[in-house]
Amino acid sequence: MPYIPLEDHLPGITGLLEYRKDTAAPIRELTQILLRGESTLTEGERELIATIVSHRNSCRFCTAAHTAAADILLGETESTAQVKADHHSAPLSEKMKCLLTIAAQTQESGKAVTTQAVQEAKDAGATDLEIHDTVLIAALFCLYNRYVDGLATVAPSDPGFYEGLGKRLKDNGYNRLPQGYDHLKK
Amino acid sequence: MALIQLNNNLPGILGLMAYQSETTGHLQELTNALLWEDNSLSRGERELIAAYTSWLNECIFCLKSHGTSAMHYMKCDETFMESVRKDYKKSKLSPKMKSLLAIAAAVHKSGQSVTQDQFGEARKKGASDNEIHDTILIAAAFSMFNRYVDGLATNLPADDSFYAQSTAMIEAHGYSRKAGMMDK
Numbered sequence: 001m002p003y004i005p006l007e008d009h010l011p012g013i014t015g016l017l018e019y020r021k022d023t024a025a026p027i028r029e030l031t032q033i034l035l036r037g038e039s040t041l042t043e044g045e046r047e048l049i050a051t052i053v054s055h056r057n058s059c060r061f062c063t064a065a066h067t068a069a070a071d072i073l074l075g076e077t078e079s080t081a082q083v084k085a086d087h088h089s090a091p092l093s094e095k096m097k098c099l100l101t102i103a104a105q106t107q108e109s110g111k112a113v114t115t116q117a118v119q120e121a122k123d124a125g126a127t128d129l130e131i132h133d134t135v136l137i138a139a140l141f142c143l144y145n146r147y148v149d150g151l152a153t154v155a156p157s158d159p160g161f162y163e164g165l166g167k168r169l170k171d172n173g174y175n176r177l178p179q180g181y182d183h184l185k186k
Numbered sequence: 187m188a189l190i191q192l193n194n195n196l197p198g199i200l201g202l203m204a205y206q207s208e209t210t211g212h213l214q215e216l217t218n219a220l221l222w223e224d225n226s227l228s229r230g231e232r233e234l235i236a237a238y239t240s241w242l243n244e245c246i247f248c249l250k251s252h253g254t255s256a257m258h259y260m261k262c263d264e265t266f267m268e269s270v271r272k273d274y275k276k277s278k279l280s281p282k283m284k285s286l287l288a289i290a291a292a293v294h295k296s297g298q299s300v301t302q303d304q305f306g307e308a309r310k311k312g313a314s315d316n317e318i319h320d321t322i323l324i325a326a327a328f329s330m331f332n333r334y335v336d337g338l339a340t341n342l343p344a345d346d347s348f349y350a351q352s353t354a355m356i357e358a359h360g361y362s363r364k365a366g367m368m369d370k
Binding site: 022030037136 | 189209297302318322327333339
C-alpha cells in the first residue's frame with residue numbers, strides 16, 4: 001500500500017508522476033532525452049543501464065519494467081538475464097560491459113566510480129559523452145528507484161503487466177501520454 | 187580532475203551543465219520546483235534536506251552549495267549545521283523537521299529503508315502528505331545529483347566564497363537561470 005493516496009490503476013512510478021505533475025515534467029523530459037534521444041548508444045543498451053541499476057537497488061517495479069523494455073528493444077532476453085546475474089559474462093560488446101561496470105559503481109556511490117573503470121571504457125572505444133550519459137542514467141535511476149520504493153508504490157505481480165508497460169515504453173517513450181491514463185482504469 | 191573532458195573550468199554540477207546543455211534545463215527545472223518554488227516547507231528547510239542528503243553521500247560540492255543556502259534562509263550558522271550533521275535528533279530543529287530528516291536519511295540508503303513508522307511519526311509531528319512526498323523526492327533527487335557530480339569527479343571551486351555568491355544568485359533568480367550565467 002502506498003504511503004500517500006495514489007490512483008489504484010497507476011502502480012509504480014506512473015501514479016507518482018501523476019500525483020505531482022510539476023516535478024514529473026522535467027523528470028520525464030530528462031528520461032526521454034537520456035533513454036530515447038539521439039545517442040551513439042542504442043535504446044536497448046541504455047535500457048540495460050536502467051535495468052542493472054534498478055536491479056542492484058532491489059527495486060522490483062523498475063527492474064521488471066526496464067527488463068521488459070530492454071527485452072523488446074533487443075529482441076532477446078539473454079542480455080537482461082545476464083546483466084542482472086553477472087554483466088561481465090553477458091553477450092554484449094566489451095564497451096557495453098565497461099559502461100555497465102561504471103553504472104554499477106555509480107549505483108553504489110558517486111565516489112565509487114574509479115579512474116580505472118573509466119579508462120577501460122575509453123580503451124574499449126567509449127566516448128566521453130557515452131560515459132557521461134552512463135553516469136547520468138545510472139544516477140537518474142537511483143532517483144527513480146528511491147522515489148518508487150520510498151513511497152511504497154505497488155509493484156504488480158502479473159508478468160503481463162510489465163510486458164504491456166515495456167511495449168508502451170518502446171512505442172511512446174517516457175513522455176506523458178497526451179490523453180493521460182484514464183483508459184487504463186479497469 | 188574530471189574523468190571526462192568538460193571543456194570548461196566550472197566547478198561541480200555547473201561544469202556538467204555547461205558540458206551537456208540538452209539535459210541541463212530539465213535538471214534545473216526539477217531543482218527549481220523542489221527547492222525554490224512556493225511550498226509549505228520553507229526554502230531553508232528544503233535546502234537543509236538537500237544538504238543533509240549530500241552530506242550522507244559525502245558530496246562536498248552539493249553539501250557546501252546547499253548547506254550555504256540553508257544557513258542563509260534559516261539564518262543560522264555553521265555551528266548549528268554541525269549540530270544537525272552530528273546528530274539532528276539532538277539539534278534545535280523542529281520535531282517535524284527531525285522526522286523529515288529521518289525519512290531523508292532512509293531514502294539516502296535505499297527506497298526500501300523508509301518505513302511506515304517513519305511516515306506515521308512525520309504525520310504525528312504535523313507533516314502533510316505533500317511535505318513527506320517532497321522530502322522523499324528531494325532526497326532521491328540528491329541521490330542522483332551527488333552521484334552525477336562525484337561519479338564524473340568534477341572540480342571544487344577554487345575559493346569557498348563561490349558558495350555564498352551562488353546562493354545569492356539562486357535566491358534572486360531561482361535554479362532555472364540560463365546555463366552559463368555563473369561564469370560571468
